Amino acid sequence: MISWFSHKKHPDFWKQYLKKFKKKLPKKIETTKFVVFDTETTGLDISKDRILSIGAVTVLNNTIDIAESFEIYVNQEEFTSKSVEIHGILKEGNLQKITEAEAIEKFIHFIGNSVLIAHHAAFDVEIINAALKRLNLPKLKNKYLDTGILYKKLEGKKDNHFNLDVLCNEFNIPKHDRHTAAGDAFITAQLFFKIIAKLKTERTVYYSDLFRVSDKKGLI
């Protein structure tokens, strides 16, 4: 009941977001809309650090539509110069920036009920959830996939833990715009294509397989 009351207080964009999940989602990789995204943050501490930028691309039927891509930069009071050398986003840079509230609203609108994909997705999802919490909103409802975990489904890779750079090298993806949210999202999308294709050469890949974290069943 409490949740029903709090539900009432939610802003319109969140209500619309929730409504989208009432529709039954397709159960096929080809017809599923994926949003591949990445965040640049002030650091790796979910509770303390803040989002500086979100980048995302839409993937449907093995196609990325560039017109349907997302790239925003966020104004943050919390700012540590430590991470600047990684992402290159300055506090007072030339980039057009918006508030965190605006950024989250735009992002929620963009992702809708799609399945989210990110490399080491748990972090990116949690940092978005933390921002939602600051806006008194619940957590993301989307299903999500981790390209790091997907990679481990490949034969002989299950014990490995690799960062994006290593995987770029392995799959021959140019590492342009690394450490920009949009650039990394774009790279992750290509990585997603290539991992799925590789998986398909090893075995039949079902939609439900993608979400299974421990994957022993498929391998033995």
Add this chain to the structure above:
Amino acid sequence: MKNTIAERILDFLKDYPPFNLISKTTLLEVAKNVEILYFEKDQIVFNQNDIPHEHFYIIYEGAVRLYRFGEGKKHIVDICDEGDLFGLRPLIMKENYLMGAAANEEAILYGIPISLFNEIILNYPKVSQFLIASFATNTRDPFTDKHKGKLFANISAIQKVENSYSETQSAKYNKNPITCSPETTVQEAAKIMTEKLINSIVIAENKIPIGIITDKDVRIKIGTGQFKITDKVRDIMTSPVITFPENITVAEAQITLLKHKVSHLCITKDGTNKSELVGILAEHDLVLTQGNSPIMLTKEIKNAKDVETLKYIRTKASDLTKGYLEQEIPIYFVTKVISEINTAITKKAIQLSINEIGEKPPVSYAWLALGSQGRKEQLLMTDQDNALVFENVEEDQYELVKTYFLTLAEKVTEKLNIVGFDYCPAGIMASNTKWCLSLREWKNQFKEWVKDPIAEKILLSIIFFDFELIYGNQELYSNMADAVFRYIQKNKIFLSFLGKVTLDNPPPLGFFKQFLVEQDGENKDSFDIKSRALRPLVDAARIFSLFHNLKINNTIARYEKLMEVEPQNKDLFESCANAFKILLQFRTLQGLTYNDSGKFVDIRTLSKADRLKLKSCFKPIKNVQEALKLRFNTSQITQI
């Protein structure tokens, strides 16, 4: 708003035609609306007869094959790779796809919306020109007259439009030649020359040049007292004169001077020595045009006293090659000039060696160049391949004679090695006791090769069939050459064996990644342009020439002659000659850039235009190999 991904896409597109012709702002608009499509191997992009998509495609990564069904069979039309456009024509023509397209390997395509592109075609004339040119070549068939001359149309279309180079530099010469009659006295002629500040005078009758006198003649023939100054010029003139028509290029002038070993050319109306004199071209005129002229170099070679000088001169010849290629002087001329220089160096090396031994050769002999030097195609400093033939001698003299020539050859090859021609790793050199033989022994050797072809022996012997006289006795050489042709005429099956060996070197079927790139070793990811592209053309030309008894070694000259001998295959041979020229130029530039033999090309360093250029050469290779297969019935040779 910042759009990192669109900028990245723009960054890719801007390197490829026709996108390189579009302004950055417009291209960014295009990039923002691109679709990126991923295809697994063998996945279909579109089927033949499908209605056109809203996008056409450029390959970002991987490869796509285009195919067409006809008469119930599937034909592969082309295999496209990185940077290639496809699926555009139906969108413009508003017709269904004429061909199907499928991923030949894992591929990432950029889909460009046609709605945006239509406007670009209207606003950028260069883009539409490019598209017209590429449509024309996509439907090309080198064996129909319809598309004649368009075989390489895509190349000129892709080259930077503003870079309009002049074909070849035309040579400057004196258009007011001073002449005198044959009855003039030497003294009068010398006075005219002194007065007009010229170093030569043409002797003419009714404006037809019949002879020439130069400063040198005055020095050698008068100064020494051999002739008197009251003698007539007709007595001391050099006659006939070497002539050339009016439109002479620097390269042509250099070659003609070099070939006839003269210092002046008479330019006449129709280029013969029976027509009106219109100018005089002196060696000096060319030296002014180019400091590093081949004439200067051959002169320096002649005067060289040691091998270090030769080495220095050969380095200068490399610079010369580079300059020629940059000036787009036809490769045929460049090879001729450089071959002359290489020949001169070899000659000098032989003379120096004989001096060192301090004893003249006991019998007559001929120094032969084999392989690329024998074909006069050696532009870079590659391995030396040579051999020596000496006159038949009595048995009791044989050892002595052979020892002399082996010693000589040892010294010569050593010198050539210092100059920069590496020793032949297979030991095919005159210093090898196997390849320093008497005429009789050589004849037997060739007879054995021709009569009894064994695979490994054929491979070894191939380069011997391109032998060319460099220095020594012409008669020995001709005698040997005649014998070789006789043997082949008697044993034509030999040509089938040669053909078979050639075909074992598969043609590069139009596509980089899978067929062409070396699979392993140090040269992984690079394309062996020598073995995969040049050699098949060289081999085919050789076989057809041997078949027709043509005593020509140079590959381009061979194809040109074959065009005459087999007019029905004119187009085929012409396309081979063109492909060979392009490939040889390519290899040479590569070699000069990386200071190596140019054998391997790193395909990642190639521009799109260069890739297309290379690719356009593969079709003639395939076609000529097909022709070999049919002509020499190589399939009858099952096991070799």
